[in-house]
Amino acid sequence: MSKKGSFNPLKDFYWLSFFSLLLFFLVITAFYKEANPEWKQYQQEFKKYLEENISQESASALELSVKQIWLPELNKVDRCISCHLGYDQPDLVRAPEPFAAHPDIKPHSMMKMGCTICHGGQGFALKKKDAHGEIEHWEEPLLGRKLAKEYGFGNENALIQISCNICHRRDENTPGLEMINLAKKLLTQKKKCRTCHIIDGKGGKLGADLTFIGDKSAERFDFSQIKDNLIQGGKPLSVLSWHFEHFMNPEAVVPGSKMPFVEYSDEEAWGLAMLMMSWRDVNLPIMLIPKEKREEAPSPEETVKTVKLSPVEWGKELFENKNCSECHTIGGGVEIGPDLKGITEIRDIKWLRRMILDPEGMEQTDPLAKKLYQEYEEVGMPTEELTQEELEAIIKYIESFNKK
C-alpha cells in the first residue's frame, strides 16, 4: 500500500489546472500581440494628427487597416503606406514623418510603381525594422537617410539615383540624377571603358562584362586589399564601397589590374560607382520603361541604308561604332593602340585585313602581331564582327588620312 501512496491523482489535477491557466494566459497574450501591431499605433497617431491639424471628417474617414499597393506585374506588395499614411495627400507636405506627403514626382505614378522599386526596403513587412531592411537576410535596405549618412552623402536621397537609373539607363541626362548624369558624361567623354569591357554586347574582352554588373553578388568581389581600410575607416564593407575604391585607384583594389588610373574627384567616383550598381537586369513591365526609350536607336547598317553614305563617311561611322576609336587615333598620336595614320602604306594590305578581322587569332600566330601585342602592354585588340563591305569602308576611311 505504500507504493499506492506515492501516486497522488490530485497532484496531476493541480498541474493540469496550472498549465491550463498558463495556456489561457498565453492565448490572451497572443491575441493581445495580434491585436496591437506596430502599424496600428502609427495609424492611431495619424488619426489624432488629422483631427488636430486637418479636419474631423478626414480623421473619421481613416479606417484602421493594413494598406498596400499591390503590383502583380512586378510581383511586389508595398505595405509602406500602412504607416506612411499621408503619402498621397498634398496638404500634408509639412506633416512630420512618417505622415508627410510624398513630393511630386510626375510623370511617375505611385499607384503603378509602389515604393520599394525606388526606395528599397521590404515592402512585404509591417514592422519598421523589417520594412526598412535593417535586419539580417534582407539585401535591399532603405536607400534613405541612414544609409546616405553611412556613406557620408550630404543629400539623404542620393542613393535613390541608383534605382532611378535602372529604368533610365538609356537616358543621356535625367533631371534630378546629378551624380549619375555626371558619371554618364564621363562615360561619353572619355569612353575608354569599352576598350576592355563589354557593355551591352560591345567592347573588349580584357575586363569583366559590365552590362549587368549591378547584379554581381558581394561574394564575387575581391575585398582582400581594401577590407581592413574600410573597416578601420568606419565605411560600409559593401559592393558600392568596392566600386568607389576601385574607380579611385584600380590597382590598389585589384593588384596587377590593367585598368588605367584616372584622377576622379570623390563625386565623380561615387557617381560612377552608383552607375555600376544601377546596371541591373530587371524585368520591367512595359509601362515602366521611359517612353522615349522604347524604340532602339537605328544600327549603323540601318543608317547606311536610309542615309546613303559615301564609303569614307560610312568608315568613319564604323570606326567609332565598332570601338576602333576607343584605342586608336588616326594622326592623333599613340593611345592604347598605335596611331593608324599611314598604316595602309607601311603594312601589307592583306595582313591589315586579317588583323582587323581576327586580331585575337593573329596575336597568337602572326609574329608581327605578337610583337605589337608585347609592345602595347599586352592589351589585346578585341575581335569585332565585320562584313567584307564594312572592312573595306574602314580601310578607305583610314586611307583618306594619308594625303593630309
Place this chain on the structure above:
Amino acid sequence: MKIKEKLSSLWRKLTWTWSPQSNREASESVVRNFWLHWFPSRISLRSLSWGYSLWLGTVAASLFAILTITGVLLLFFYIPSIQNAYWSIKDLDNVVVFGWLLRGQHRWAAHLMVAIVFFHLMRVFFTAAYRDQRVWNWYIGIALLIVTLFLSFSGYILPWDQLAYWALTIGMGIARAIPFLGKSINFIFVGGNVLGQNSLLRFFVLHNFFLPAMMLFLFALHMWRIRKDGGLACMDRLIHETGLKEVPASPTKTYSLLGVTEGTTIQASTTEVLDESNSVRSSPHLVRRIALVFLVTTVITLILAMISPAPLEEFANPSVTPIPAKAPWYFLWLQELIAVTTIKIGKITISGALIGGILVPGFLLLLAIVWPFLDRSPKEAIGIWFHKKRRIQNAVFIFICIVITVLIVIGLYLRGPYWIFFWPWQPWPEIPTIF
C-alpha cells in the same frame, strides 16, 4: 432541483455514452471507448511514473499532433511554387492572422520532435527495453526516427529561401555519394538534375502526404506492439520481482493483425500481476496524465514560438552561397564529418561525402539493427536505468551520443565563413554586403 438533475443528466449524456456501475465496469470502459481502447484497463504505477519513461514517447506523439494541426492550417496559405513559396511565407509572417504564431509553433515543434525522438531512443537503450519480444518495436522506433528526420528536412525545404536551397544542395550532395544508386536517388528527389520547381513539389508531396502517412502507420504499429509486448519494459521487472510465473496464455485466445504478426496474447499473463497495490485504472489516471503531457508540450511550443519566431532568409539564389552554408542541426554532425574527412592532396580532393554522409550513419544504423542480438547482458537488466551489467555498452552508447553532440556543436557554433574553425571568442570576419 429538477432543472439541476436534468442538467446533470444531460451533462452525463454528453460526456459518457455509458456510465460504469462498478470498478470492473469502469475498467471495461477502456475497451468500449474508441479513443481509449488502445490503453490497457489498468496501468502499473511504474509505467505511470515520471521517472521511468520520462514520457518522451508521449511528448513526441504530442508534438506530432501539434505539427499536424498547425501544418494543416499552414497548408491553407502555402503555395508550392518556387516563385511564390517564399512570398507566401512572408505573408504568413506579416499579415496572416496568427500566421507568425502558426509558423513559429510548427517550426519549434519540428525541431523539438527530432530531439525528443532521439532522447526516447536513448531512454530505450539505457533501460534495455529493446530486447527479446521488443526487437520489433525497436525497429519500428528506428523507422519512426528516420521518418521524423526526413519530415523535418523536407519541411526545411518548403520556404524556398537561402537556408532551404542550400540545405537541399548539401543534402543532395550527400545522396549522390551513395554508391551505385546515388545518381538515381538524386534524380528522383530533385526531379531532374538541377534544383528547381520539381524538387520543391516533390518535397512538398513528401512532407504533406507520404511521410505523415508513413508516420501515422508506424505510430499505430508502435502503440499496438507496446501492448502486445507486455507494456513498457518496466513491467518485466514487476513480473520478475513479484516472482509470479507467467501464466500460459489460453490457446484459444489468439490474435492476428493483417498477417503482420500473430500469436497468443501475452497481455493475458501480465494482467495477473497488476492489482490494487501496484496499479491504477487507466481511465482516468493514464488519460489525465497524457492530457497533462500534451498540455505541457503545447505550452512549451507556444512559449518558444512567441519568444523566438521562425526566421526566413533571403529568397533562394543559386548564384549566392550563404557564408557558410549549413545543413539543419540534426544533419550537421554528418556535414562536419564530411568536412573533416574531405582530404586534399595537392590538387586532388577526395570527398568525404561517402564516409561522412553514407558509411558512418549507415554503420550506426546497422549497429542499431543488430545490437539486440549482440547484447549479452542478463534478463534482469531489462527495465532498469543504467543496469550494472550493461556498464560497458552504455558507456559506448554515451560515447557515440557525445561525439555526435560535439560534432553538432562544432558545426553550429564554431564553423564560420568557408567552414573555417573559430573559437567562440574569435570574431568572424565581416562579410561584404551589397550596400
